[in-house]
Amino acid sequence: MKYFIRKELFKSLLLPVLFIVPALSSYAQKKKTDVSIRVLSYNIHHCNPPSKAKEGLIDIQAIAKVIRDSKADLVALQEVDVHTARSGKDVHQARELAKLTEMHAFFVKTIDHQGGDYGIAVLSKYPILDSAAYKLPMQEGSGGEPRGLAVITIQLKGGKKLRFASTHLDLKAVNKPLQAAELIRLLDNGKTPVILGGDFNSVPDSEVISILDKAFTRTCTGNCGFTIPEVNPNRTIDYIMFRKPGQLEVLSHRVINEPYASDHLPIVAEFKVK
Structure with a gap:
C-alpha cells in the first residue's frame, strides 16, 4: 500500500x-x-551638403559615413541622383553608396532630371530576394511631382522574410492623401512584416499621417525629435513605420544629429523581428 x-x-x-x-x-x-535589425531613413539631398549648395559640391562620402556610423542593416533613401549633370553623368549614387557601405542597392526613378534620373532607393546588408517599383497617384492638373515606392524582400537569419520600402511623398497637399492610401494598399500583403521609411512631407498631426496611422505603427509618436531643417530643426516630416506589430517590436528610435551631409536629419530605429 x-x-x-x-x-x-x-x-x-x-x-x-x-x-x-x-x-x-x-x-x-x-x-x-528572434532577430534584431536596424533601419535608417534618410533624405540625402542628392549628396549635396546645404552649406556647399552654391558651389554645387557633391559629397557621397559624407552620406556613406552617416550610413556606416549608424550600423544600419536597411536604409531608405530619398532624393537620389543617377547620371545627372549636377551630380556627375557617370555617377549612380545608389550604387556608389552601396559600394561604400558594402550593401546591396535598388533604385527607383521617379522623374527625369538634367539628363539623368532622380528618385528613391533602398540599401540592404542582406541579399535582395526580389524588388518592385510602383508609381504613386496624383490628382490630374495638380502640378505635383511624380512620386514612387521602392520595395524589396529580404530573408533574415533563421529564414524569416521581411519587406522593406522607401518613399517620398509629394509637396502638394491634394496629392499626399491619395499617395498615403496607395501606400497602404501596396504594402498590405498578408503575413510578411513590412517596414517603410521615407520623407512624407507631413507633420505628425497632419491628415496624411492620420491616414497612415490607421494601417502602420510609427517607431516613435511622442517626443521624437525634429528632422528638418538640418540646423535648428523645428518639425518632423521623416518617419519609419511598420505593419504586423505582432511580429515586430521597436527597441529604439532616434534622430541622428548630422547637420552637414544633407538638409534633413536621418532617423534610425532598431527592431526585434519575432
Whole structure:
C-alpha cells in the first residue's frame, strides 16, 4: 500500500514537470530565433551638403559615413541622383553608396532630371530576394511631382522574410492623401512584416499621417525629435513605420544629429523581428 502511495505521489509531482520542460524548451527556441535589425531613413539631398549648395559640391562620402556610423542593416533613401549633370553623368549614387557601405542597392526613378534620373532607393546588408517599383497617384492638373515606392524582400537569419520600402511623398497637399492610401494598399500583403521609411512631407498631426496611422505603427509618436531643417530643426516630416506589430517590436528610435551631409536629419530605429 505504501509503495502504491509513493508511486502515485511521484507521478503527481512528475506530471507538471513534463509539461513545463517542453514549454521552456519552446520558449527558449522562440527567443533563439528572434532577430534584431536596424533601419535608417534618410533624405540625402542628392549628396549635396546645404552649406556647399552654391558651389554645387557633391559629397557621397559624407552620406556613406552617416550610413556606416549608424550600423544600419536597411536604409531608405530619398532624393537620389543617377547620371545627372549636377551630380556627375557617370555617377549612380545608389550604387556608389552601396559600394561604400558594402550593401546591396535598388533604385527607383521617379522623374527625369538634367539628363539623368532622380528618385528613391533602398540599401540592404542582406541579399535582395526580389524588388518592385510602383508609381504613386496624383490628382490630374495638380502640378505635383511624380512620386514612387521602392520595395524589396529580404530573408533574415533563421529564414524569416521581411519587406522593406522607401518613399517620398509629394509637396502638394491634394496629392499626399491619395499617395498615403496607395501606400497602404501596396504594402498590405498578408503575413510578411513590412517596414517603410521615407520623407512624407507631413507633420505628425497632419491628415496624411492620420491616414497612415490607421494601417502602420510609427517607431516613435511622442517626443521624437525634429528632422528638418538640418540646423535648428523645428518639425518632423521623416518617419519609419511598420505593419504586423505582432511580429515586430521597436527597441529604439532616434534622430541622428548630422547637420552637414544633407538638409534633413536621418532617423534610425532598431527592431526585434519575432
